Amino acid sequence: MGxxxxxxxxxxxKAALIxxxxxxxxxxxxxxxxxxxxxEFKIVDLVFCKDNLSYAYEIKAWNDDMRRLQPY
Numbered sequence: 001m002g003x004x005x006x007x008x009x010x011x012x013x014k015a016a017l018i019x020x021x022x023x024x025x026x027x028x029x030x031x032x033x034x035x036x037x038x039x040e041f042k043i044v045d046l047v048f049c050k051d052n053l054s055y056a057y058e059i060k061a062w063n064d065d066m067r068r069l070q071p072y
Contacts, residue, residue, distance in 0.1 A: 013059050014046055021048055 008016075018031055029050035036043050037056060044056040 010045065010059050017046060017057060017059075025050065027051070 014033065021029065021031075027050060029048055032047040032049070034043055034045065035047045035056075037047070045059040046057040048055045048057075
């Protein structure tokens with residue numbers, strides 16, 4: 001068995017979120033990556049859009065800078 005990475009990178013986390021979302025939703029949805037969401041040019045890592053709602057995710061790895069999580 002191969003080595004298990006206890007600190008996955010952002011792309012692995014994005015793929016896992018998209019896969020999970022696809023498994024729990026039967027209706028079509030849209031996925032956006034690295035989307036600017038405000039006048040202040042805030043960028044989120046992943047956005048799911050479905051049924052006139054949007055869900056934004058900021059993915060942080062174990063060694064990331066947490067300043068982007070501050071509210072605006």
